[in-house]
Amino acid sequence: MLFYDSPNPAPNPRRVRIFAAEKGIDLPSQEVSIPKREQKAADFVDKNSRGQTPILELDDGTVIAESVAIMRYLEALTPEPPLFGTSPLEIAEIEMWNRRVELILMLPIGAVWVHTHPFTAALPGRNTEWGEANRPRVEEAMRFFDTSLDGREFLAGKAFTAADILLVTTLDFAQFVGLEMPDDCANLRAWHNRVSARPSASA
Amino acid sequence: MLFYDSPNPAPNPRRVRIFAAEKGIDLPSQEVSIPKREQKAADFVDKNSRGQTPILELDDGTVIAESVAIMRYLEALTPEPPLFGTSPLEIAEIEMWNRRVELILMLPIGAVWVHTHPFTAALPGRNTEWGEANRPRVEEAMRFFDTSLDGREFLAGKAFTAADILLVTTLDFAQFVGLEMPDDCANLRAWHNRVSARPSASA
Numbered sequence: 040m041l042f043y044d045s046p047n048p049a050p051n052p053r054r055v056r057i058f059a060a061e062k063g064i065d066l067p068s069q070e071v072s073i074p075k076r077e078q079k080a081a082d083f084v085d086k087n088s089r090g091q092t093p094i095l096e097l098d099d100g101t102v103i104a105e106s107v108a109i110m111r112y113l114e115a116l117t118p119e120p121p122l123f124g125t126s127p128l129e130i131a132e133i134e135m136w137n138r139r140v141e142l143i144l145m146l147p148i149g150a151v152w153v154h155t156h157p158f159t160a161a162l163p164g165r166n167t168e169w170g171e172a173n174r175p176r177v178e179e180a181m182r183f184f185d186t187s188l189d190g191r192e193f194l195a196g197k198a199f200t201a202a203d204i205l206l207v208t209t210l211d212f213a214q215f216v217g218l219e220m221p222d223d224c225a226n227l228r229a230w231h232n233r234v235s236a237r238p239s240a241s242a
Numbered sequence: 243m244l245f246y247d248s249p250n251p252a253p254n255p256r257r258v259r260i261f262a263a264e265k266g267i268d269l270p271s272q273e274v275s276i277p278k279r280e281q282k283a284a285d286f287v288d289k290n291s292r293g294q295t296p297i298l299e300l301d302d303g304t305v306i307a308e309s310v311a312i313m314r315y316l317e318a319l320t321p322e323p324p325l326f327g328t329s330p331l332e333i334a335e336i337e338m339w340n341r342r343v344e345l346i347l348m349l350p351i352g353a354v355w356v357h358t359h360p361f362t363a364a365l366p367g368r369n370t371e372w373g374e375a376n377r378p379r380v381e382e383a384m385r386f387f388d389t390s391l392d393g394r395e396f397l398a399g400k401a402f403t404a405a406d407i408l409l410v411t412t413l414d415f416a417q418f419v420g421l422e423m424p425d426d427c428a429n430l431r432a433w434h435n436r437v438s439a440r441p442s443a444s445a
Contacts, residue, residue: 088386089346101331108338115330127318128304135311143292146349169372183291 042068042109043083045092049073050145050212051106052093056242057204058110062117107137110201122201133195136202140194140209143183147176148213156216177218181210185224192233199237207234245271245312246286248295252276253348253415254309255296259445260407261313265320310340313404325404336398339405343397346386348412350379355419380421384413388427395436402437410437 042059045052059066071077071092079090087094087104095103095112103109114123124130153159154170184206188194194202210220210231220227234240245262248255262269274280274295282293290297290307298306298315306312317326327333356362357373387409391397397405413423413434423430437443 088389089342097331103331103334103338105338105341107341108334111337112330112334115333127315128300128306130318131306131311131315134314135306135308138308138310139292164375166369166372166375169369172367172369186291 040067040098041096042066043071043086043092043094043096044068045071045073045078048212048215049092050208051091053208053211053242054106054204055093055095055109055113057208057239058113058122058201060239060242061120061122061199061204061237062113064113064117107201107205110204114201122199122204124195124200129195129198129200133200133202136195136200137205140184140202140205144177144180144206144213145209147173147180148209148216148218151177151218152212152216174218177213178221181213181220181224181227185221185227188226188230191226191230194230199234203230203234207231207240243270243301244299245269246274246289246295246297246299247271248274248276248281251415251418252295253411254294256411256414256445257309257407258296258298258312258316260411260442261316261325261404263442263445264323264325264402264407264440265316267316267320310404310408313407317404325402325407327398327403332398332401332403336403336405339398339403340408343387343405343408343412347380347383347409347416350376350383351412351416351419351421354380354421355415359419377421380416381424384416384423384427384430388424388430391429391433394429394433397433402440406433406437410434410443 042055044056047053055066071083073092077083078092084090086096086102089104091104093106093109095109097103103112111123114121124133150173151170153162154166154173159165184194191197193199194206210227213219220231245258247259250256258269274286276295280286281295287293289299289305292307294307296309296312298312300306306315314326317324327336353376354373356365357369357376362368387397396402397409413430416422423434
């Protein structure tokens with residue numbers, strides 16, 4: 040299989056790299072440059088018509104798009120250590136936190152990125168008012184995760200899971216966009232330090 | 243366990259009702275009225291601080307929020323018939339399609355709903371320009387799913403899965419918002435008729 044990867048600060052490919060590192064999986068990869076718009080080139084769009092990285096191409100040519108779908112594929116192939124849970128409640132809670140990271144935090148960060156950041160100024164359809172309206176939502180979301188992490192080692196409980204991978208890659212992308220964690224988010228900051236100290240975080 | 247449900251047109255609780263019907267699970271439920279804003283009442287917010295339905299409350303008081311997380315919980319308790327796949331590739335492809343329904347189709351429908359619909363006019367933070375900009379994205383997304391369904395019985399392949407549940411509830415919500423399927427989306431329309439004919443669709 041071949042992993043079509045894009046380097047930092049792209050958050051979604053990094054999720055898969057961290058996931059693979061936690062599993063000890065060595066993923067053969069090929070770089071797709073987002074600044075060079077290689078994800079919109081014809082040969083890549085033939086593989087994923089949405090023109091987005093990452094994708095995983097299997098040996099028979101089947102393409103799996105979407106970072107979390109690739110992570111679930113790797114989990115099914117290499118179940119240990121489990122990162123999507125094993126008991127019904129673990130499975131549900133990790134999915135709940137994954138969705139909360141995406142819907143509550145990643146979406147407003149994406150809106151600030153697409154609609155206000157200098158690097159995206161040439162993209163069509165910019166709505167600066169909408170982008171600015173999302174800044175306070177990012178802060179509110181960070182405070183929600185800060186509160187949720189009170190007394191917890193990891194986002195979905197006592198074990199490091201996919202939910203932690205989604206949250207750390209999202210927060211690091213927020214920082215790249217210029218959206219800093221509020222100073223008083225002590226739980227979130229401590230959690231971020233804990234997760235960032237893992238060897239996988241450098242992936 | 244107790245399922246906190248909201249009636250149609252709310253798309254997310256309906257996902258869980260269809261899922262349970264496909265599994266033959268009888269979910270004890272309690273109604274939370276969105277028009278009456280009961281999801282923002284103190285006793286509900288105590289259970290889910292995001293103030294959103296649906297949630298599933300377990301007998302020990304544990305709350306699972308997020309429709310897809312509840313669906314995964316039910317899948318783990320009652321594996322047959324499998325709706326999230328069993329082989330690594332099935333699991334990955336269903337997750338890929340779930341995410342595409344959410345990110346490509348549900349998000350722009352939600353933007354049109356929140357920012358342009360008369361029923362949501364009293365909500366703060368409305369940005370009509372942003373809402374209107376999402377109408378063509380909904381159409382583009384419907385055409386993407388129409389193309390993707392060419393030659394396929396169900397969204398993720400030959401079997402009915404959670405991905406079909408996400409797509410049908412999303413399309414029916416779009417219709418409620420006034421976003422109709424383009425006339426020439428023949429694959430999508432045939433698929434919609436097929437899925438809507440299942441007994442679970444009336445859930």
